[in-house]
Each structure stands twice: as structure tokens, then as C-alpha cells.
Amino acid sequence: MSDVAPPTPPDGVDPSGLGPEVRQSFVERYSVAQRAEGILAPLLTTVLAFFVGGLVVLVTTGKNPVTTYRAIFEGAGWSWFFEIGNHRIGLPWSDATVPFPWNVDDVESLAAVNLQQTLIVTTTLILTGLAVAFAFRCGMFNIGGQGQYLSGSILAVWIGTSFEGMGAFWHIMLAVVVGTLAGAMLAGIAGFLKATVGAHEVITTIMLNWIVIWTGSFLFGVGGPLQNDTQASVPFSNDILEQARLPILWGDPLLQGLHIGFFVAIAALVAYWVILNRTTLGYGVKAVGFNPEAARYGGISVARNYFLAMAISGAFAGLAGAIDILGWQFRLSTGDIQTSQLGFIGIAVALLGRNTAIGVFFSALLFGSLVTGTSTRNLDPEIFQPELASNLTLLIQGLVVLFVGADIVILWLLRRLRRRALA
Amino acid sequence: MSAERPVVLEMEHITKRFPGIVANDDVSFDLREGEVHALLGENGAGKSTLMNILYGLYHPDEGEIRIKGRTVELGSPRAAIDAGVGMVHQHFMLIPVMTVAENIVLASEPTREGVLLDIRAAERRVGELSERFGLAVDPRARVQDITVGQQQRVEILKALYRNAEILALDEPTAVLTPQEAGELFQIIRELTSQGTSIVFISHKLNEVAEVADRITVLRRGKLIETLPAEGATEASLARLMVGRDVLLRVDKSAAKPTAPLLEVNGLHVLDDRGIEKVRGVSFTVHGGEILGLAGIDGNGQTELIDAMTGLRSLASGTVKVEGVDITSRDVQGHFDAGLGHVPEDRQRRGLVLEFSIAENLAIHDFGSPPASRFGWLYPRRLLERAARLIREFDVRGGGPETRAGALSGGNQQKVVLAREIDRDPKVLIAAQPTRGLDVGAIEFVHRRIVEERDEGRGVLLVSLELEEILSLSDRVLVMYEGEIVGEFPPTATEEELGIAMTGGGRKVEAA
């Protein structure tokens, strides 16, 4: 009769017949928000989370939130940048020194020590954040960063305490590679299960977390096969051999100085960007993450990408665990295994960093500062109780995830502010 | 015929704005008791918006609604139901895993002892209603197990159960065969004879002329005219609807079929639940011809295409391209062998909406030179190609780096077409290539498909639209319940095809 348009969904109705709730993955919505508001939304998220956290401080303890945050800021070592004076810094590979505005000597500057601590934690958080971010880009939520991080640690302890007399370079490489692979394999299990039977990665990775935690507790626990040789009643491992410890860049090797793992993390950020934007692997991962159905129709193997993305994601976390052990922890106790949180904080880091390399760097710095600044060692107990403050960190982290998850709130707030500014 | 009957519904000066468009611009509409008043217009003319306002799903920005003379505020579907309005949506609002009776009584359930659901009473009530209005359907059957025609009856019963006196049917024949549509018209006559008033929304001129008492034509949100059905011709209605004389047929020369390019032999395919959806399908597509595959939705077309393109594993059978057996290859292998595939849902399957146009164009070949080498991607080369194809296919609304999701439907489809055709396929499989497009875009797609045929490619056109099939194809196959039940020339009538599509006059498999 005529070439009048065939029946289509009327205005705004979803052709799937499931109602207007168009199936939009988190990643999709995410990048929309990203384009829309750039850096403003994460900033506002942070401010909001800190504001609520401050309210909690005020209501429960009656203490001034500003003073508390200031103490955390100082505990994180940022005050170091304000201690400008006439100092000198040593040049690498020589004994020569040159003038430098900041004091790099730990004996003289407590702030320098604190800042080193913050950067050490930042190193870990960059990597665990990248782990979560990479899985996100493939449309998966890797909640198992903690387990993958721990499996990297456990294997690195095992390698790092064995093979006495091995060359330092090769020993470190071996431990790092094995730790990284351990994380990759653990996450790979979740990726494999998702790819083959469709098991939701959130449940499988959480279960794998607990399996690793209990396995680790068994290994290093009393009577466990990897428990230390000297104190039979204390549940921790042997110390990492000297030769397998990472070189220190800045600070006292005995007082946990900043190790070269920091550069590894920076390199990982670059690698993350390159993989996603300049390789066919990244293209496939992103296509599957945005729209698995269209990727499949385009000839991309969804299952393969699920598996690969999870394995790479786990590799970042496993790497974090390995360099933490070789860089500053040097031993693992069952207590560390049960209470460690750095893998989980990676989730907030990735979400706040909007899964971009640069974003992950800055939000890792933020959470690194929070974690260090609220630790028992760094926070001035006269101002705020550190045990309380470390829970405050968890609280702020939860708020960040909550607010980031609902980017709409933030966008809505932003628009209102803008409208008011225009009016 | 019903001029003297009382007016039951008046919608006066309705205006509804959405961001960017005015969906209804000062539209007035009235309905008399026991009449069928058709609402005619193209996609996007504002028919569904008007009905969604009537059903309380949208709220008008201006205007007034009166039911039986009383002004009503229809703030929600509940309010509309209470005011005696019922609606059968184009996409059924039924819950597949629940029974017919459960679907019908939902939210107005009969109870026992105040708290318990009285499913027996519900089934009894449904039985009574279906008898009274001649709507045969088993109240205990699950919705997912009954036919589309029966599902539509369930929708009508849902409205009648809620004592609807005004019933809006949104494109009710879109999912029906011509025969089922005939049965629906019978039901409509039965309903009106018992006093129900019906708003019949459609863009199909012939059925409007057949069933309606009065016709209101909408175009781009504006009321064009309300006229009695008596005396209205299809041509005059078409002019009112589109605003110009419509092109009735696609211009094309006679086909010059060459060698067989795609041979499908004895294909059997199971769906996700393990049910055999394709049962021994064989056909051949020659170079230089368009083979149309007609059939009602859900008769195995989707599974057939998926199996032919490697997206779904097949139980048995072979697929050959230019004599080469590609059955066991993966999806990419099918593309590499010379198949092009325009998937049936461009937004969900055809494009990654978050990707740029350039990235979308690369989805088949990003893994090989020149797009990449040893896993290293060359974004600049993707952009260069995209710039070329955007010119060639007249994609408007953005450049190579524009997000595909930001394009209009027609331009999105051009991107998909460009991608598939640029790979110089031997056979192009186009599934519902014009679904949801406006007239201009449809013309473009149709013209391009004919051009590809004239270049010597084979085209397999799968469509639910008989008009499209008949105006484009050189041969037509009809698929019913997983089998090819007949082959027709393009001169066949819709009625002939319709009979085959419902399993009437089954024939031996076509070659």
C-alpha cells in the first residue's frame, strides 16, 4: 500500500516492552555523567561525604570537625609542603647534594615520615583502584580486590621468604610476578564463572575473598605450614629476606620509607590508559562493557573479554599485594589478613576516580591520606581518637560510594547551583 | 451512524510538551457511546501521547478532559481506571510467568477471609466475562504459553474486568496476522454493540476505513481533521496523514539473479530453553536478488538469523557462502566469509551507543590491519575511514568522534549500513532494517538495499511488515513455526501471505 513507517514504539516507550526503564549499564550512565560534568561531580561528591562525616563527628563527640580534619591532614604529612626552609637534597647515584626548599630528612621532619606513609598507601590504592576500575570498564563489579590483593601478598611472602641466596633482582621479579599471577588467577575464576555459567561476579568474588582470608589464616596461623620458625605461639610469617625487599627511594628503610613500588603504580596508571585507549584488547573490553549484546553481534567474544578483564583486574590487585609485602610490610600475620581494608577501599577509589587513570591517581591520594591520617600512629590522640577516626574513614568511603552510585543526585545539585548562579 | 448518541469523552485543547518537541499541540478529540473513533497518524504524530494522557500516564500541560460531561483529573492509571477508561497497549502489559486470571485481576483481586487471594473466584469471573463478550481464553493458562492474539484478548478482558466503558486500543493489529485482525474487528463490533466506546489507534489506512465510524487525523502533534469514515478514501486519508502524496512502491528494475551465494540447508536450531525454533529450513539466496522472509514475530526468524551468522549454535544443517561451508566458524568467521548483517535492533545489537561513530564502524575489523597491528590500535586510521563513510552514506548530526547514541534513529541505521556494506559482503542479511524510522530514512534504506542488489550482492530481507516485504523483494518466503511454508512472487497479495503466515495451506519446502 504505502511505505508508511512500520509500527514502532510510541513516544518514549521501550521496544523491549519492559517499560521505559531502558537497560543501561552502570558504565554507560557513568560516562554520560563524566561527559556532562567532568571533574565537578567527583569534587562535589567528596565535599558532600566529608560534610556528612563532619556532622557525625560533631554529633557523636561534640568535637570540631574542622580541627579533626586538620589533624588528619597533618597526620597524613601534607603539612610537609608548608615547612619551607633552607634544606639540601642528595642527587641519585652520587654523594653530592643540592639546595632544596623542603626538608627530606626524616630525623628532622615528622611530616616527611608521615608523607612517606601516605604515599606508600597511595601506591597500594592506585593499584587496587585500577583493579576495580578495569573490571568496571568491562561492565563488571570486582568486589574481590581484597582477596586478590591478599593472594598476591600470600604468594609474595612465600617466595620472598624462600630461595635464600638468589640474586636480588631476580628474587624480587619472581615474587612480584608470582603475586601478580595469583591475583590474576583468583579473579580469573570469577571471570571464568561469569563467562561460562553467568554467575554474578559480585557474589563469586566476595566468596573468594573469604576463602582466601581463611586459607591465609590457616597458612600463617598457629601450626600452619607457613608460620614463622621462631615463635610457635604467634601467628605470623617469617620475614622477607633482605635481598627480596624493594629498594627505598625516600626515607629510612627500617622505618618504612617510600619504596620504588610508587613508580610501579605510576607505570600501572600509564599501562591502564594505554591498554584501554590504544590496544585492541581495550577496544574489546570497552565494547563488552558498554553493550555486551552489540559486541557479540559485532563478532567480539564476550566470554573471552569477561575472563581477560577479570584476570587483568586481579593482576593489578595481586601486584599491589606483592609490592606491599616486599616494600614495607615484610611479613604477614593472620591479624593483617583479617583486618586489611586496602582492597575494599579500591572500590571507592575507582568510583570516585570515575574509572579514569588520572581520576584514580587523585582519589587514591585522597584515600591514602585519609587512611594514613587516621591511623593510630599518625593521628594526634589528643585531638581525636584514632580508632574512631579509622572508622570515620570507612564511613566517608561508604558515603562516597553511595553518592557516586547516585550520580544523579550530584548532577541535580550541580544544576540547581548553576541555575541559582544564573538567576 | 451514531450522531445522536451521547458523548462519553471529550478531550479539549490538549497540549503536551516534551523537551525539544510539542507532542500534542492544541488537540481536541471526542468519543460517543458505542462508536469506534480511529486516531490516525504516522509514527510520532502524537497518537500515543494523547492516549497516554487519557490513561493517566502523562499529564497534559494545557487542556481539559471530560468524561460523561464531568471534568476529570486523570493523575494516574488508577484514576483513569476509576473513571471507566481502559487501555490495550501496543506492547502488552502482561506478566508472562503468571496465569491469565492472575494477570486480569491484578490490583483488583477477589479475596477470601479478607486476606487470601481467591484465585477460584478470579477464574470464574474471567470465564463469565470471556463468555459474555466472546473472548475465548483459558483463565488458568500461563500468559507465556498462549498466542499473541489470545494475549490481546487477555488485555481487553483486563479492561472489561475493571468495568471500562471507554477502551483505547493502541496499534492493536501491529502484532496480528490479517486473519487475527479480522477476529479482532469482530470482537470490536461485539463490544460496541454492548455499549463500549472504542478509540482505535492506527497508521494503517485500510483497517481504519474498515472498522471506524469516525476518523481523526493527527500530524506532527496537530489535529488535521476529524471526518466520518463513510466516504473517506485511502488516498485522501494518506494525504491528510503524511501531508503530501505518498510514494506507493519502491522504484526498482527487474532482478537479474546470478549464481547462488548463500545456501542454507536443513537448518535445525534450538532456543535458550531448548525448544526447537527452526525446524529444517533450507533456501538459497542468489546474487542480484532480494529474498524476503515474511512471518509473524516469534516464528523462528530471530533464531534462524542468529544461527546463520554464527551467533547461535545449530543443532544440524549447513550454511554455505559461495559454496564454502562456514557452519562451524565463529561470528567473526561468518563476517570474514562475506556475510553482512544489519541486526534487528540497532540500539541494542547494532551499535555500541557509547562508542563514537568511528569506533562503531570498526567493530568487525579492529583486530586486523589496517585498524590495528599486533594488538596495537591506530585511532587515526579509524577516524579517516569514518570521515569517508560519513560522506558516502550522508550520515548527519555529527562527525567521526560523535557518540553513536547522539544520532537520530535514521542516522544510526546509516552507520550500521555503512559498516556492513563497506566490507563488501557477498550477502547482506537485513533484519527489520526500517523499524522505527521516519519516512525519509526508510526511503534511504530501501533505495540503498536495492542498489546493493543491483551491484550483484544477494540480500536476505527479514521483516514483520508485509508492505515492506512485498515492495522490496524479488521472491518471498513465508516462515511459520520454524518452517518455510511457502514461496510467493512479489505480486502476491497480503491475504495470500497472511494465510501462509498462520499455517494455512502448508506447502512443501521452497527451494
Next chain:
Amino acid sequence: MTSLAVPIAARLPQGLRRVAWLGIAIGLLAAWLALPPLTIRSLVPSVVLALIAVMLGVGVAIRGERRFGAFAVAAGLFGFVLAYLATVSGVGKLESVVVWSALFAAMLRFATPLAFAALGGMFSERSGVVNIGLEGMMLMGAFFGIMGADKLDSWWLGLLVGIASGGVAALVHAFFAIHLGADQIVSGTAINFLAVGVTGYLFIDIYGTEGTPTDIESIPDVKLGFIDDVTFLGPIFGQLNLMIWIAIALVPLTWAIMFKTPIGLRIRACGEHPKAADTVGINVYMVRYGAVTLSGMFAAAGGAYLSIGFVNSFNENMTAGRGFIALAALIFGNWRPFGLAAACLLFGFSSALAQRLPEYSQSAAVLFQALPYVLTLIAVAGVIGRSIPPAAVGRPYRKQ
């Protein structure tokens, strides 16, 4: 005879499923052989039986009956591990670990918090909202339950406070997931983090490093005098916590609500096709708010049982992934009360076993703590694809 036997035979599981049940039975038999009272001191029969069970399970799983195949494989592995441990340990030790009545009683104790959370999760997911925050809501219930019982000197007020706290956490989840259309997984994760932060913060703030006091009034046990002397049943059911009985009662009750009342029909409609529910006048937002809030209250009740009914103290993050196990039980049980209850009993039993093992070997017992999580992993892997979730679960509904 035959007239009676036929309907019974017709009700027995058919085909593959029957084979799978056989595998499960054989797997359990493998374990049972090696345990008291039989205590066969050879590994051979158990290994053979376990192997048969695993093979049957794999065979069935390959042919498509994945859920029951996984069950059979799990039963076979379970039988093998148990039989191995039994044969290498002394008979005396064995008899102290494997006291069937005590094991079953412990199973009920461990299954109860899971059952509360899983039943709650059923309401949420049936209405279309994924509730991955069950874990956090449980934790809220555990802390606020014990805090309430302490400050108000009453176990039942404590229980109410706990339940209310879970409801509040669920409301936050509901607001973000339903009103703001946030990703439900992310907002659930946020609830979990927040719960750890809130409870940890207040725990330190109120109780410092000493922990909760030991004299807090706890939820009482129900003593059934008449059953005490009955062999086997007496030790199991004679003295169970009130919350266990409530959980047992809730299973048929929630089943009736979900499948036999208009409310249940409407909840399910919202989870299957929210638009359809909307067009017949159901307020989808309200139903989802109600269901999510209810799920938080249920989960919190389970958490409160943990702190003031079971261990009578609180420590940071004490729920230890139980909310996620409950979620797995929900999937495993196909979003149905009786199914998920059976899954909770399975997980409860493995916890009970792990808890009794230190008598056998200290370090192996630590490893055995991982057993429930391994079982959950197997269960989730085996069951997906066979379990059909509510069609619209996880999708925010936008009204026009």
C-alpha cells in the same frame, strides 16, 4: 498395592533429577559410613561411593540438570572430605566431633541468621530490587540490637531497635535505588561499607576497646520439657532460641504471603513487569519501598539474633559475609521460601561442622571455616542458568 504405589511413583523426581538425587544420596552415604555410629575404619568404600556420586553429578550436569548435578557433586566431595578426616582421626576424637544431635542443633543455630536475611532478600528481589546490602543491614541489626538491649535493659526492645536500624539502612538503599535510579549493586555496596563504618564508629565511641558488656539480657531459649527425653529429637529441639522458632515459622508464613495473597501477587508483578503493574494502578515505588524496607528489617532481625541470641557480644564486622551467603541461598532456592530454607540449612550444616572441628585439629579447623564459602561458590556456579530470577530485578523503574 499398585493403586497406591502409582501416585507415589508419579511424584518422585523424574529422569535426570532422579539420577541426581541418587548421586546426592550416595555422596551422603559415603560420609555416613565413616562416621559414628558405623565408623568403618577403611577409606575405600567411602572413596568409591563419593566417586560415583561425583560422576553421577557431572553426568547429570552435562545433560542440562545443572542445579541437581551440582548438588550431587557437592555431596560427593563432602562425603570424601568427611570420610577422609574421619578415617585419619582417632575414634574417640571422632565421636566427640560427630554428635549428630549436637550437629543438627548447631546447624539450626547457624542457619537461622541466614534464613532471616534470605527471606528478607526474597521480598526485595521479588519486587525487583537487588539487595546486595543485606550484609550491611544484618550488621546494623547486630550492633543496634545489642546496643538497644544494653541501654534499654530488655532483649525485646533491643531486638526492636535492631530491626528498626536495618529498616533505616534499607530505606537509604531504597531511596537511592528506587527514587534516584542509582545502580542497585553500587548502592547496596555503599550500604555495606556504611554499615561497617557506622557500627565500627559507634562501637568504639560507646564501648571503646573493651567491647560490649557481658551482662546484656539476651533473647531467651524456648524449653520444651516434654520432648527432652525423646532420643535424638530431644537434644535438637528441646532447647532452641526463640528466634530459631520464629525463623522456622516464617518460612511457611512468607510462602503464604508471597503466593497466596493479593499483596504477594502485587509484589511479584512489580518484580516481573513494573510497567504492567503501574498500568493497573499499583504504585510500584510504594511496593518496592515496602519490600526493600521489610528485607532490611528481616536481615537486621537475623543480625540481632547473631549478637543477642547466639554469641552475646558484638565485634567489628561480625556478620562476616553471611549476608552474601544468604543472597546465594536465595538464588539457590530459586527465590522461594522453602527452597532458600533448604539452602540455608545446607550452609548452616557446613558451618556447624567447621565449628566443631577444632576438637579434631586446630589448624585444619581454621581452613574449614572456608567451607561454607566454597559451597556457596559451587552452588552459585552450578545453579545459575537454571534459576530464573524475577524478570525486572535490578532495573530501576522510571515513571513517566
